[in-house]
Amino acid sequence: MADLSSSHGRAYTPIHDGRVAILDTSENAAKVVEKLKDKNIKVIARYYAREPQPPLPEKRVAFNKIGDSLESKILTDNGIAILSVYQYKNQLPEKFITGLPDMGSAADEAKADARAALDQAKIVGQPYGSAIYFGVDFDVRDGTKDKNGKLVIESILDHFKIVKQTIGDEYRVGAYANGYVNRVLRDEGLIVFSWVSPSRSFAETPAYISSGQWHLFQNKVDRRWFGTAGKCPSGLGVDTNVQNPAYPYIGAWGGEAVAPERTKAIFDQRRFALKATVVYSAKNDNGLPIAKERCLLRKKWKWEPEDIIQPASNVRVLSDDGTWVQVDINDDGEADGYCLTASLTKDFRTMPVL
DSSP: OOOGGGOTTSOBOOOSOOSOOEEEOSSOGGGGHHHHHHTTOOEEEEEEOSSOOTTOTTOBGGGOEETTEEHHHHHHHTTOEEEEEEOSSTTOHHHHHTOOTTTOSHHHHHHHHHHHHHHHHHHHTOOTTSEEEEEOOSOOOTTOBOTTSOBHHHHHHHHHHHHHHHHTTSSEEEEEEOHHHHHHHHHTTOOSEEEEOSOTTSTTHHHHHHHTOOSEEEEEEEEEESOOTTOSSOSEEEEEEEEOTTOOOOOOBSSOOOOHHHHHHHHHTEEEBSSOEEOBSSSOTTSOBOOOEEEEESSSEEEEEOOEEOTTOEEEEEEEOSSEEEEESSSSSSOOEEEEGGGBOSSSSOOOOO
């Protein structure tokens, strides 16, 4: 297989399918299973949570059906594996520090999360030995303390110790978090799998990506796939993910793993922006930027221009002539325009620090 990462400065054309193979979504993915197959999606991360979350009525995969069939069964019957991730108000530091009000303590919070994950894994038939990832969805930093002077990372470690003890040997535990939290949990032996959140400025995220010790990196977020042209919002809300080819197993279940050749092609076809980088409609930096927009929810849904790659963000490179690269900037599998080769890192191994 061609090593695209070593092709900086010479022309190449990808010879393997470099479209993303792994998505995550908080919606019922079985509704668009044929469209997912058309895009060659192989894995979808779907959620467990101990309570429903009204703004996201389809978030909990164990309770979604089409007709009489569970979402999970429809996906796996169609060859799409599931990556299980537990997420219930994991963006709130108090979840780990004191426990949420309905639990009353941090220890009871962790036990309730782990038990809910086990119960829902049984509903969908998740096989023993696969993984359940648990989220830490805020920027924890070394030295950050709570109001009582305890390090926040210590509370997170306590949470994962209880989760791991409650889960036992049934499932392997992973984390979805910034680079710092993933590193500490890994060093403490509390997780098997590391899934790095996308925020470029979060603590140790560039360093952890550059260390090569991660399994998954959520490289694009808040995307809309399969929507109606011009309508905002429409379609399926997704995030895209890149798998580290150094780790062929990520704990997904119910379908085939992504082929190693494709995992490597996906990795090799992506690079980071060294600076704010304009994407042009032709190989001419005096020409026009691409006329591209994305549908985003701010206080309300709106269209926003998307013609610049932000520093330390990443793109898929479709071709490189040594001066210009053709790029897919939103990872939908389609070419969007051109930017200068010198504006990007030479490969996906090193993430720039903001």
